[in-house]
Amino acid sequence: MRSGSRYGLLALGAALVIAYPWLAPNTYLLYAGVLTVMYAVLATSWNLLGGFTGYVSLGHSAFFGLGAYGTGLLVTKADWPWIPALLVSALVVAVFAGLVGVAAVRVRGASFVIVSIALVSMMNLLVQGWRSLTGGSTGLRVPTPFRELNRGESHLVFFYLFLVLLVLALLTWWVISRSRFGSGLKAIREDEDKAESLGVPTTAFKVVAYGLSALFVALAGGLYALWFRSLDPIFVFSILVGSYMVLMSLLGGVRHLFGPLLGALIVAPAGEYFLVALGESQIHLTATGVLLVLVVMFMPEGIIPAVAKLVRRFRPPEASIREETAEQRSKEAVA
Amino acid sequence: MTSSLRTEGLTKSFGGVTAVDGASIEVLPGKINGLIGPNGSGKTTFFNLVTGMIRADSGRVLYGDREITRYSPHRIAHAGLGRTFQLCRIFPRMTVMENMLVAVRRTRLRELLAGSHDKAEVERARHWLRRVGIDHLESAEGRNLSYGQQKLLELAAVFMGDPELVLLDEPAGGVNPALIERIVTLVRTLNEEGRTFLVVEHNMDMVMGMCDHVIVFDRGAPIAAGTPEVVRNDPRVLEAYLGV
Ligand SMILES: Nc1ncnc2c1ncn2[C@@H]1O[C@H](COP(=O)(O)OP(=O)(O)O)[C@@H](O)[C@H]1O
Ligand SMILES: [Mg+2]
Numbered sequence: 343m344r345s346g347s348r349y350g351l352l353a354l355g356a357a358l359v360i361a362y363p364w365l366a367p368n369t370y371l372l373y374a375g376v377l378t379v380m381y382a383v384l385a386t387s388w389n390l391l392g393g394f395t396g397y398v399s400l401g402h403s404a405f406f407g408l409g410a411y412g413t414g415l416l417v418t419k420a421d422w423p424w425i426p427a428l429l430v431s432a433l434v435v436a437v438f439a440g441l442v443g444v445a446a447v448r449v450r451g452a453s454f455v456i457v458s459i460a461l462v463s464m465m466n467l468l469v470q471g472w473r474s475l476t477g478g479s480t481g482l483r484v485p486t487p488f489r490e491l492n493r494g495e496s497h498l499v500f501f502y503l504f505l506v507l508l509v510l511a512l513l514t515w516w517v518i519s520r521s522r523f524g525s526g527l528k529a530i531r532e533d534e535d536k537a538e539s540l541g542v543p544t545t546a547f548k549v550v551a552y553g554l555s556a557l558f559v560a561l562a563g564g565l566y567a568l569w570f571r572s573l574d575p576i577f578v579f580s581i582l583v584g585s586y587m588v589l590m591s592l593l594g595g596v597r598h599l600f601g602p603l604l605g606a607l608i609v610a611p612a613g614e615y616f617l618v619a620l621g622e623s624q625i626h627l628t629a630t631g632v633l634l635v636l637v638v639m640f641m642p643e644g645i646i647p648a649v650a651k652l653v654r655r656f657r658p659p660e661a662s663i664r665e666e667t668a669e670q671r672s673k674e675a676v677a
Numbered sequence: 678m679t680s681s682l683r684t685e686g687l688t689k690s691f692g693g694v695t696a697v698d699g700a701s702i703e704v705l706p707g708k709i710n711g712l713i714g715p716n717g718s719g720k721t722t723f724f725n726l727v728t729g730m731i732r733a734d735s736g737r738v739l740y741g742d743r744e745i746t747r748y749s750p751h752r753i754a755h756a757g758l759g760r761t762f763q764l765c766r767i768f769p770r771m772t773v774m775e776n777m778l779v780a781v782r783r784t785r786l787r788e789l790l791a792g793s794h795d796k797a798e799v800e801r802a803r804h805w806l807r808r809v810g811i812d813h814l815e816s817a818e819g820r821n822l823s824y825g826q827q828k829l830l831e832l833a834a835v836f837m838g839d840p841e842l843v844l845l846d847e848p849a850g851g852v853n854p855a856l857i858e859r860i861v862t863l864v865r866t867l868n869e870e871g872r873t874f875l876v877v878e879h880n881m882d883m884v885m886g887m888c889d890h891v892i893v894f895d896r897g898a899p900i901a902a903g904t905p906e907v908v909r910n911d912p913r914v915l916e917a918y919l920g921v
Contacts, residue, residue: 517790522778525793529779532768539728539762540780541754541838 363498372497378610379504380562385590385602386511387558391551393596396531400584401458404465405556407578408435409563411469411476414484414573424487424568432560439556440549447548466579482573500569511558516599527551585630592637595644604645680741681706682842687726687736696722698897709874711884714894715917720877721763724844728760729753759840763847765828769820773830776819777802780837805833825856842873849880861887
């Protein structure tokens with residue numbers, strides 16, 4: 343795509359997203375919009391680790407849950423204002439993730455996937471077991487920071503809060519992808535030992551990517567707690583939320599800035615639709631799993647490269663376009 | 678003068694196989710050193726031990742006045758050791774230029790967040806690509822290069838780290854004669870510019886023609902060392918190679 347039309351498309355997309363809360367016909371669709379932007383944040387944050395390094399974490403919901411419970415607990419038990427509660431708990435989660443990362447990123451491939459699942463299961467058990475603090479399996483109620491707003495207005499505010507977080511996550515991805523740090527991370531994805539032998543401190547790079555990725559996921563978790571106002575450990579620490587992040591990223595394309603966002607735009611509304619149509623059941627996790635397998639098998643690069651390829655096929659080569667326009671221009675000049 | 682590499686009693690076993698068995702060697706600084714030996718005599722494992730890719734069971738690796746035995750591979754690279762792999766390794770989904778820019782020499786935060794296509798670095802990369810003769814392939818993806826071109830790319834990328842000592846694992850393996858000639862000339866010139874080489878190679882003509890000093894491995898340990906002349910006539914070497 344030429345850069346002119348690319349920026350045009352980007353501006354149009356951004357305008358549509360910003361206008362969405364005003365275009366949404368009812369509160370439910372506004373709610374679904376907030377959810378979609380939240381998943382876009384999660385997938386984009388996941389991609390800070392998964393896309394750059396190729397380390398597939400199925401358990402990133404651990405950091406979502408921890409961010410949510412951290413924020414929720416600081417607000418309810420310690421009476422903190424919501425902004426410091428959100429930031430501090432996300433930072434603590436990021437540091438925790440860094441420490442976990444030191445051990446977790448030692449193993450590669452399938453072993454890393456298993457370790458990431460173990461992590462989220464452990465967190466789930468911990469939160470459910472520690473009843474006195476977390477409310478156990480009954481969950482935790484979190485007061486809204488915006489008591490004067492009605493439901494619709496509250497959705498609107500959180501839509502923009504999640505959107506700000508999304509922009510921050512995208513900017514971070516973009517800066518990294520152009521940096522030496524990013525170049526090292528991509529080299530890790532391709533051949534870790536080779537990268538190390540060229541002087542890339544691979545362990546440190548992976549741990550930083552892991553922590554950074556967890557930071558954004560935890561921020562999303564914290565916002566979720568404040569928005570949703572009730573935390574269910576089974577949901578926030580679920581493999582489903584973790585696999586959504588993977589599915590969205592892979593579906594859109596992990597090598598692209600907007601890949602995970604695009605994946606979220608497809609998967610989140612579809613997930614919501616099936617939830618309404620079929621009710622809550624294990625079907626979701628199964629369907630997500632099946633979709634993941636299909637994407638990996640038939641579209642391993644994701645939608646963006648697949649579409650780009652299709653567009654190239656239907657478009658004449660750049661040179662002939664330029665010739666045509668030059669010819670037309672001279673004709674016009676004559677006429 | 679560049680630093681010298683020494684090993685003392687370096688040992689590594691895999692299960693029951695002792696791949697490197699108490700190897701003590703010295704690489705002559707400023708020279709082209711050869712490392713030869715029958716298949717399976719532990720040359721590649723020795724490289725992996727020296728560059729920190731695998732941990733030694735015992736023994737020490739000394740580089741200049743530093744002991745680098747327990748260093749991680751990237752620290753060893755920063756200390757000035759570069760290496761290529763027996764089965765050429767590049768980043769297949771990155772362009773030739775991106776491959777070149779991976780080599781990290783400095784790790785301060787500001788440098789890490791700076792753009793990877795820094796002007797001076799790109800110029801340096803072009804310089805090395807020109808020297809190995811693949812500068813015209815700058816924007817091709819690594820995987821689209823021929824095997825010979827990939828080997829040249831691997832070599833060029835190693836030099837982005839500005840190594841004093843370069844370990845080459847079978848640089849002529851699977852490469853056509855014209856390219857071998859180019860690699861030999863390149864190694865010679867780079868050596869004249871002050872870089873030390875340690876080259877594992879099966880091509881005897883290449884080793885004997887190019888090296889100043891040859892170390893012979895058999896069953897994980899050196900059995901002879903000296904000029905190509907001396908080594909060629911050493912009875913232990915003849916025995917190890919010909920089984921006489
Ligand atoms: N990762 C490994 N696991 C098990 N055995 C190995 C491994 N690497 C090398 N070996 C064994 O160590 C011995 C030396 O191998 P290598 O260092 O590759 O020799 P060379 O490079 O001289 O041909 C061989 O017997 C080989 O099978
Ligand atoms: Mg070998």
